[in-house]
Each structure stands twice: as C-alpha cells, then as structure tokens.
Amino acid sequence: MAGLTNKQKKEWAYTEYVTNNLSQKEVAEKVGTTTVTMTRWVRAGNWDEIRRQMLVTRDKQLGRLYAQFDELTRAIELKEEGKRYADSKEADTLNKLTSAIRSLETEASVADIVEVSKRLLNWLRPIDAAKSIEISGIFNDFIKHSLKG
Known part of the structure; x- marks a missing residue:
C-alpha cells in the first residue's frame, strides 16, 4: 500500500x-x-x-468454571451423612473457582476487548482509514x- x-x-x-x-x-x-x-x-x-x-470466549470460560464448581459441590453432597462438608482442599478449590467466576463476570476479557476494537475499527475504516x-x-x-x- x-x-x-x-x-x-x-x-x-x-x-x-x-x-x-x-x-x-x-x-x-x-x-x-x-x-x-x-x-x-x-x-x-x-x-x-x-x-x-x-478463541476462548468469556461465556465458554464461565461455563467451564460453573461446571467444575457444580461437580465439586455434587461430590460433597454425595458424601455420607455427617461428612457433607468441604475438606480444606475442596474449600480452597471452591474459593478459587468462586474468585475466578467473579473476576470473569466483572472484568473485560481479552476477547471482549478485541471484539469491541474490531467493531469500532470496522465502523471507522470507511470513514477515516488512516485513523482506523x-x-x-x-x-x-x-x-x-x-x-x-
């Protein structure tokens, strides 16, 4: 060019x-x-x-995290009566999953940033190619x- x-x-x-x-x-x-x-x-x-x-969208990431959280919760619920609580390792994992979910739900991912930039640039390109x-x-x-x- x-x-x-x-x-x-x-x-x-x-x-x-x-x-x-x-x-x-x-x-x-x-x-x-x-x-x-x-x-x-x-x-x-x-x-x-x-x-x-x-390639990994926020929805996919959230879906995976929720599935892991649910699986661990179900495993805890299937323990024998009187032992249906998270041990320290399970509690730590649940805490980390909860934190990751909260982070994904509240922060923009790289994919989100790229998608917004792509839309803006596609809109701007016909108006001002040099600026885009x-x-x-x-x-x-x-x-x-x-x-x-």
Whole structure:
C-alpha cells in the first residue's frame, strides 16, 4: 500500500491477522509487506497467543468454571451423612473457582476487548482509514498490556 508507513502497515497487519484471522501470507499481500516481515511481527508481538486468547470466549470460560464448581459441590453432597462438608482442599478449590467466576463476570476479557476494537475499527475504516489504522495500533498495545494482566 503506497503512502502507509511501516508502523501503519504493521498495525493494519495486526488487525487482519489477529481479529480477522487471515493467514500471514494473505495479510502480507493485503498490506504490502513480505511474509518474512509478517513472521517477524507475529513472533515479536506474540500475535499467535493473542489469537488463541480470543478463541476462548468469556461465556465458554464461565461455563467451564460453573461446571467444575457444580461437580465439586455434587461430590460433597454425595458424601455420607455427617461428612457433607468441604475438606480444606475442596474449600480452597471452591474459593478459587468462586474468585475466578467473579473476576470473569466483572472484568473485560481479552476477547471482549478485541471484539469491541474490531467493531469500532470496522465502523471507522470507511470513514477515516488512516485513523482506523492509527487506533488499531493503540488497541494492539492495550491488548498486549491486558494479556500481561
């Protein structure tokens, strides 16, 4: 793409690779760079990990946690009468599951952040393509920061 800086190409490539799930080759062709450069950007920016994080939605994560909580609770309820309470290990696990559930229910996940950024960028792109590329880079930095948690 003529007229774009290398930084702008990288930000655009990030959006196409991570949020639109295009291959490195497809992205390289689309943004006007080489596959070698794409490979370097993907590795340096940990883009594959970001992609994987997006695959597990909050609902799926919550569903898994609730299932684990329910299974442990059922196991405790099936104990013989007078022993239907959590031992220290079970209590610790229940506490950790409860904390993880609360966290997921109240905090934005990386997948949520990416989804919002994708919607905003898709809306902005026809209005101001250069601005959408600039904001894409900002979202990229924020997502990386969020992954470090």
